[in-house]
Amino acid sequence: MIPLAPGPEFDRIRRILSRLGRDARAIGDDCAIIPAAPGDLVVSTDLSIEGRHFRRDWLALEEIGWRAAAGALSDLAAEGAAAVGVTVSLGIPSSATDDDAATLMGGVADAVHAAGGVVLGGDLTAADCWLLDVTVIGRAGRPVTRRGAEPGDVLWVSGTLGGARAALMAWLGGRTPEPGSRRAFARPEPRIALGQALALEGARAMIDLSDGLGGDAAHLAAASGVHLDLGLDVLPLGSGVAAEAALAAQPPEVFAGQGGEDYELLVAMPPAFGRADAERLGALTGTPLTAIGTVAAGSGVTSRLAGRVVALPGFDHFR
Amino acid sequence: MIPLAPGPEFDRIRRILSRLGRDARAIGDDCAIIPAAPGDLVVSTDLSIEGRHFRRDWLALEEIGWRAAAGALSDLAAEGAAAVGVTVSLGIPSSATDDDAATLMGGVADAVHAAGGVVLGGDLTAADCWLLDVTVIGRAGRPVTRRGAEPGDVLWVSGTLGGARAALMAWLGGRTPEPGSRRAFARPEPRIALGQALALEGARAMIDLSDGLGGDAAHLAAASGVHLDLGLDVLPLGSGVAAEAALAAQPPEVFAGQGGEDYELLVAMPPAFGRADAERLGALTGTPLTAIGTVAAGSGVTSRLAGRVVALPGFDHFR
Numbered sequence: 034m035i036p037l038a039p040g041p042e043f044d045r046i047r048r049i050l051s052r053l054g055r056d057a058r059a060i061g062d063d064c065a066i067i068p069a070a071p072g073d074l075v076v077s078t079d080l081s082i083e084g085r086h087f088r089r090d091w092l093a094l095e096e097i098g099w100r101a102a103a104g105a106l107s108d109l110a111a112e113g114a115a116a117v118g119v120t121v122s123l124g125i126p127s128s129a130t131d132d133d134a135a136t137l138m139g140g141v142a143d144a145v146h147a148a149g150g151v152v153l154g155g156d157l158t159a160a161d162c163w164l165l166d167v168t169v170i171g172r173a174g175r176p177v178t179r180r181g182a183e184p185g186d187v188l189w190v191s192g193t194l195g196g197a198r199a200a201l202m203a204w205l206g207g208r209t210p211e212p213g214s215r216r217a218f219a220r221p222e223p224r225i226a227l228g229q230a231l232a233l234e235g236a237r238a239m240i241d242l243s244d245g246l247g248g249d250a251a252h253l254a255a256a257s258g259v260h261l262d263l264g265l266d267v268l269p270l271g272s273g274v275a276a277e278a279a280l281a282a283q284p285p286e287v288f289a290g291q292g293g294e295d296y297e298l299l300v301a302m303p304p305a306f307g308r309a310d311a312e313r314l315g316a317l318t319g320t321p322l323t324a325i326g327t328v329a330a331g332s333g334v335t336s337r338l339a340g341r342v343v344a345l346p347g348f349d350h351f352r
Numbered sequence: 353m354i355p356l357a358p359g360p361e362f363d364r365i366r367r368i369l370s371r372l373g374r375d376a377r378a379i380g381d382d383c384a385i386i387p388a389a390p391g392d393l394v395v396s397t398d399l400s401i402e403g404r405h406f407r408r409d410w411l412a413l414e415e416i417g418w419r420a421a422a423g424a425l426s427d428l429a430a431e432g433a434a435a436v437g438v439t440v441s442l443g444i445p446s447s448a449t450d451d452d453a454a455t456l457m458g459g460v461a462d463a464v465h466a467a468g469g470v471v472l473g474g475d476l477t478a479a480d481c482w483l484l485d486v487t488v489i490g491r492a493g494r495p496v497t498r499r500g501a502e503p504g505d506v507l508w509v510s511g512t513l514g515g516a517r518a519a520l521m522a523w524l525g526g527r528t529p530e531p532g533s534r535r536a537f538a539r540p541e542p543r544i545a546l547g548q549a550l551a552l553e554g555a556r557a558m559i560d561l562s563d564g565l566g567g568d569a570a571h572l573a574a575a576s577g578v579h580l581d582l583g584l585d586v587l588p589l590g591s592g593v594a595a596e597a598a599l600a601a602q603p604p605e606v607f608a609g610q611g612g613e614d615y616e617l618l619v620a621m622p623p624a625f626g627r628a629d630a631e632r633l634g635a636l637t638g639t640p641l642t643a644i645g646t647v648a649a650g651s652g653v654t655s656r657l658a659g660r661v662v663a664l665p666g667f668d669h670f671r
Contacts, residue, residue, distance in 0.1 A: 062431070062497045062498050062499075062575070063396060063427040063428075063430040063431055063497075063498070063558075063559060063560060064394035064395055064396040064427050064428065064430075064431040064433065064488075064490070064495070065394065065395050065396065066392050066393075066394050066431075066492075066495050066497075067392060067393040067394070067395065068392050069390065069391055069392050069393075071388065072388055073385050073386060073387050073388050074385075074386040074388075074393055074489075075383035075384065075385050075386070076383055076384050076386065076439055076472055076473065076487075076489060077382060077383040077384065077439070077473060078439040078440075078441050078473065078474060078475050078485070078487060079441070079475055080441035080442075080443065080475045080477050080485065082443065082477060082479055085477065085478060085479070086477070108382040108383050109382075109383065111382040111383075112381075112382055112383040112385075114383065120395055120396070120397040120487055121397075122397050122398070122399035122441075122485040122487075123399075124399065124401065124483075153395055154395065154396060154397065155397060156397050156398055156399045156485075158399050158401060158404065158405070159404060160401055160404070160483075161480060161481075162480075164443075164479075164483070166397070166399065166441040166475075166485035166487075168395075168397060168439055168441075168485075168487040169383075170393075170395060170489075171383070173385075176383065176385050178381045178382075178385075179380075179381050179382070180381070239382075240382060241382060256380065256381070
């Protein structure tokens with residue numbers, strides 16, 4: 034770490050850096066330096082505000098940090114990129130101790146480290162509530178955008194869906210979330226390794242499911258200028274979805290397809306990528322892939338369940 | 353621009369993008385892509401919150417955007433880097449119109465464009481007050497850190513100091529700032545071209561003056577492991593400083609040396625870099641350089657005015 038001048042502001046930074054350990058080795062200059070290397074850089078940013086994107090009574094500070102970082106890192110996964118690192122701007126309420134800030138940043142660092150990156154730098158300021166803005170930087174030999182899906186491609190989804198929504202609905206209903214769904218909400222796993230593997234296998238277009246399958250499929254369809262057909266009957270359902278869907282009087286597949294913030298990947302693969310390829314990548318990365326639809330000429334998204342067309346509106350984060 | 357799905361959240365983004373014009377050509381994917389090119393990448397981030405870093409009754413929305421971006425871009429200047437672009441996370445209060453958000457982002461885009469960069473992407477969310485987090489990305493063949501100053505080096509400062517503090521003190525005292533000092537506060541000019549030129553001329557260590565000369569000199573001394581001697585008699589004074597310093601009953605040089613957020617550069621150059629070199633760079637970049645001190649073995653900073661040692665405490669932004 035670069036020596037900092039004396040002063041209370043810098044004591045606070047020193048305490049955070051000591052929690053980050055080896056993940057913060059270069060912090061303390063005007064800028065963090067990312068040495069030149071082959072590949073394009075990709076960058077994305079994600080702002081989380083207490084009371085709007087998370088609640089202190091639902092999550093521990095370490096989980097708040099992990100979740101904010103994981104949500105941003107998921108955008109790198111959707112680009113088929115490796116994680117280089119993150120910068121974090123942190124707004125700290127006056128009620129928080131310096132240890133609180135270090136604990137939250139520890140959760141950020143854990144998520145970044147698990148994804149193979151480092152904490153590059155950041156900014157601290159006093160604020161009326163906790164807020165975190167995480168900017169992620171990655172590197173990709175061939176970045177995969179939302180734009181390349183072609184008629185005939187097959188749509189695959191990673192992991193399971195709806196778990197984060199099941200936890201959210203439980204909390205909002207005054208219930209204790211089922212442990213698996215709580216984990217899906219509090220410690221989502223950005224699919225960095227899988228995203229890179231899919232890029233290498235020729236992924237045509239990819240997006241992460243932060244707005245929910247319905248909403249994000251609409252983005253991919255709009256960006257690629259194609260129509261998507263989704264078959265919800267085979268949708269892989271997350272932990273706790275069945276019980277919360279029953280309470281919401283929705284089919285579990287619709288409940289899961291409307292759920293935001295699962296941070297799984299939706300990818301359009303060329304038809305040559307088949308079930309055996311999906312199983313190979315699943316074994317390699319530990320994350321299963323399920324074929325849930327096809328790409329056709331046209332526009333928009335059609336979702337079907339048990340032979341009927343169902344609506345799957347996206348989740349509007351702007352509250 | 354990449355086509356976005358329908359919906360009110362995306363209408364808001366579309367309106368902002370139309371104000372950004374050609375500066376936002378690639379927005380609309382999970383990540384922005386920065387194509388591979390020679391040189392190291394450098395990155396920094398800067399969070400500004402209404403009521404803490406700026407006030408709506410002092411600045412127009414466009415100025416709030418400009419100033420937030422310029423403050424972040426100034427970190428690139430201090431690294432000797434060219435501007436690639438910025439990502440912006442914007443918190444928007446419920447009282448704001450969509451035009452307000454587009455106006456503020458227009459100020460961001462103007463500052464970024466003037467520095468030679470583009471708006472790469474961002475995030476929007478509702479918030480209790482305006483807040484902006486600007487992450488800047490630049491590229492440098494040889495990044496200049498705070499660490500390389502050596503005994504015998506000469507310290508140079510760009511432009512003039514104290515103007516932003518003069519405006520701030522006027523507002524806090526219920527006075528109308530002198531126009532030049534208001535401009536120094538509202539539309540600071542990041543010294544991107546000068547920073548790159550100084551890097552090419554062999555700059556050993558460099559920092560931008562966001563915490564004020566006293567505070568930032570202490571950072572540079574600590575990072576480089578040296579002692580700095582500053583001669584304040586020759587300090588180039590900003591517009592409006594004399595009058596506000598008189599009201600504050602401070603020598604204008606001390607008033608200016610304590611003032612934060614001037615966003616000028618403090619640089620340690622090898623002794624071979626002389627007055628003629630400084631004049632050449634000043635003519636090339638339009639920003640004058642003044643020799644204000646020297647680097648010696650030891651630690652800490654000593655400031656002298658009229659033969660006496662004076663205190664020059666830094667500005668603690670953490671409020």
